[in-house]
Structures are given as structure tokens and as C-alpha cells.
Amino acid sequence: MTRLAATLALALAARAGADTVYLRNGNEMKGKVVSRDKSGLVLDIGYGTVTLSADQVLRVALGRDPGLREAGFASGRRVPKGGEALDAAYREAQKRREKALDARDKDRLLSEEAADIRRRLPDEKEALRQAAQNLAQLSPSVDARAYNDAVGASNAAAASIQADQLRLEQIDDARRAVAGQTRLYLRAWRAFAQALKAPPAGKLARSGAAGRSFVAWARARSREMGKDFKADSVDSSTRGDRVIVAVTINGKPAGRFLVDTGASMTVIYAARAAKLELAAAAVVGKTNARVADGRLVPADVVRLDSIQVGNSRVDGALAVVVNAEEPDFDGLLGMSFLGNFATSVDPAAGRLTLESLK
Numbered sequence: 001m002t003r004l005a006a007t008l009a010l011a012l013a014a015r016a017g018a019d020t021v022y023l024r025n026g027n028e029m030k031g032k033v034v035s036r037d038k039s040g041l042v043l044d045i046g047y048g049t050v051t052l053s054a055d056q057v058l059r060v061a062l063g064r065d066p067g068l069r070e071a072g073f074a075s076g077r078r079v080p081k082g083g084e085a086l087d088a089a090y091r092e093a094q095k096r097r098e099k100a101l102d103a104r105d106k107d108r109l110l111s112e113e114a115a116d117i118r119r120r121l122p123d124e125k126e127a128l129r130q131a132a133q134n135l136a137q138l139s140p141s142v143d144a145r146a147y148n149d150a151v152g153a154s155n156a157a158a159a160s161i162q163a164d165q166l167r168l169e170q171i172d173d174a175r176r177a178v179a180g181q182t183r184l185y186l187r188a189w190r191a192f193a194q195a196l197k198a199p200p201a202g203k204l205a206r207s208g209a210a211g212r213s214f215v216a217w218a219r220a221r222s223r224e225m226g227k228d229f230k231a232d233s234v235d236s237s238t239r240g241d242r243v244i245v246a247v248t249i250n251g252k253p254a255g256r257f258l259v260d261t262g263a264s265m266t267v268i269y270a271a272r273a274a275k276l277e278l279a280a281a282a283v284v285g286k287t288n289a290r291v292a293d294g295r296l297v298p299a300d301v302v303r304l305d306s307i308q309v310g311n312s313r314v315d316g317a318l319a320v321v322v323n324a325e326e327p328d329f330d331g332l333l334g335m336s337f338l339g340n341f342a343t344s345v346d347p348a349a350g351r352l353t354l355e356s357l358k
Contacts, residue, residue, distance in 0.1 A: 019043070020061040021052065033060060034077065073217045080210040082203065086195050086218055093185070093192040097225060100185035104357045107178040114171045114316050117164045118303070124164065125281055128157035165284055168303065172318065176339050182357050183342045189225045196222055227358075234310035234352040241347045244329050248308040249276055249319075255330030259345055259352055263334030266307065266319040267299075272330040273321040278302055284318070291324040298323075307337050312354040314340050 031045035040053040072078025079087045131154040140147040205215040247257040282302040289299040299320040341354040
């Protein structure tokens with residue numbers, strides 16, 4: 001390092017409220033102490049580091065600049081004694097936060113791709129209908145070439161629809177994984193927030209300036225994480241331990257649905273589906289669905305434009321239409337909707353809470 005660079009580094013460090021190392025020869029150095037033990041210390045002076053042995057150092061005055069102190073907390077280099085568990089809870093929450101925010105950004109791209117596919121599917125189905133109609137009017141014995149062209153057009157249209165529906169299923173799986181990252185982050189943040197309320201954190205805050213500063217810094221980080229989430233607390237009615245909520249499907253009131261976290265897909269009973277006028281084009285497959293009495297009955301799998309509960313909405317979710325009825329509700333709200341949120345059900349309070357990233 002040149003003398004000019006060293007001078008600039010020391011000047012910058014001094015203005016930043018850096019640590020001061022007093023040497024036994026009467027000189028002093030300013031910078032940031034990045035490590036220290038019985039053998040000596042390592043001082044970051046801005047443009048590099050200097051290693052000083054213990055016999056060179058008279059004493060060390062740690063800088064009081066809040067930025068340096070908080071950088072030390074964030075890096076884990078200046079965690080005060082007794083703050084190890086709180087630091088570990090913060091690091092787990094921060095790790096989960098980074099993964100969840102990355103997943104949220106990917107989810108937005110997946111959502112846009114799925115919306116594009118859903119917009120073009122009606123045109124593809126119309127092209128298949130026209131190709132089939134054209135094919136039905138041709139005979140291979142009369143005009144083999146035209147017939148073969150029509151077969152090719154029909155096959156191409158069917159293949160395009162199949163590919164898009166498969167891609168939508170892949171996007172469904174990917175988006176459920178994204179929601180899983182949100183739940184892991186929410187769980188880690190709650191554990192961190194709980195650690196801040198626990199007796200060890202209070203004891204650390206009373207242990208001195210370092211402990212007090214560390215706890216204050218951790219509380220600020222927890223508040224920042226809390227701002228990442230939005231919670232939708234939905235009014236509901238109850239039947240014993242069952243929670244029932246109002247649902248909107250494709251922008252229309254769809255009636256009262258039983259919240260069922262054990263159902264893989266949302267179930268719409270046939271009478272309600274008829275009132276919603278779900279188009280035949282919405283059907284994407286067949287399945288067997290289990291009804292309240294335990295029977296398995298044939299059901300159509302449909303892809304909805306949207307399903308909404310309270311202020312929480314999911315576009316393009318799958319549901320099944322079942323030829324069954326229940327006296328108390330019009331369907332089951334399953335994981336094809338609920339799985340997009342961190343969901344909690346409180347029958348005693350009559351509340352369904354849906355949490356997600358902003």
C-alpha cells in the first residue's frame with residue numbers, strides 16, 4: 001500500500017468513527033477490528049488489513065459509529081456474550097427471507113406465463129374444433145391430400161393444447177413450492193420474534209451497552225421482516241369444529257365453502273357449478289373425488305379463472321366439480337387455493353387467516 005493510500009484509508013476510517021488501536025511505540029491506527037485473540041488482532045484499514053501482534057498493542061478503543069456497530073451485528077462478528085441464540089434465530093430467518101423473496105420474484109414470472117397460456121387456450125380449442133369439423137367433411141378416398149392436411153392440423157391443435165395444459169400443471173407445482181418457501185420464512189420470522197420476547201433477550205438488554213444495542217438492532221430487523229407479510233383475516237361461520245367461508249369464483253359469488261386443509265383440490269358441488277355457468281372449455285380432465293359419506297364419485301377437473309376469499313385471490317387454480325350436495329355448504333375450499341398461503345384456521349374465533357408475501 002502506498003503512503004497516500006494508507007493516509008486516505010486512515011482519514012476515511014476516522015470520519016466513519018472507526019476503532020482506534022494504540023500502539024506501544026506511541027503511534028495509533030484507525031480502522032475496523034475484524035478479529036482479535038490473545039496473539040493479536042487484524043485491523044481493516046479500508047484498502048487492506050494489517051496484522052498486529054499482542055506485544056505491539058497497548059490498548060484498543062472500539063468505535064462508537066452506529067453503522068460500524070450494526071455491520072458487526074449483521075456479519076456476526078460482534079455478537080455480545082449471551083446473544084448467540086438470538087443471533088442464530090436471526091440468521092435462520094434472514095436465510096429463509098432471502099430464499100422466499102427470490103421465490104416470490106420467480107412466482108411473479110410463473111404467474112405471468114400461466115396467464116399468457118390461459119389467454120391463448122380458448123383460441124387453441126377453437127382451432128381444434130374447426131379442424132375436427134373440417135376433417136369430418138373430408139374423405140381420404142375422395143381427396144387424400146386434403147384429408148391428410150386436415151388430420152395434421154387437428155393433431156397439431158390437440159398437441160398444442162396438451163402441451164399448454166401440461167405446462168400449467170408444472171407451473172402449479174412450481175408455485176406450490178414457492179408458497180412453501182413463504183411458509184418456512186414466516187415460521188422462522190415468528191421464531192425470531194418470539195426469541196426477542198423471551199427472558200434471555202431481556203437479560204441481554206440489561207447486561208450493558210453492547211447487549212442493549214444488539215437487542216435493539218435485532219428488534220429493528222424483526223420489524224423489517226414483519227413488513228414483508230400481509231395477512232387477510234376472513235370472517236367465517238362455524239358448525240362445530242368446521243369453518244365455513246364465503247367464496248367468489250370467476251368474479252361471481254359462489255356460496256359457502258367448508259375450509260378443508262385435507263382436500264388436495266377445491267371441490268364445487270354440481271348445483272353450485274351450474275349456477276356459476278362454468279363453461280365446458282374449463283374442463284381439463286376427469287378424476288374421482290371423495291364426498292362427505294366416504295364414497296368416491298366421478299368428477300370433472302376444471303381450471304378456474306379465479307377464486308377469491310376475503311381479499312386473497314388465486315388465478316388459474318384447479319377445482320373439481322362433484323355431483324353431490326351438502327345442506328350446510330356449497331363446496332370444499334381445498335389446497336389448490338389454500339396451498340398458496342400460510343393458512344391458519346381458528347374455529348373458536350371463527351376466523352380463517354391467509355398470510356402471504358407482499
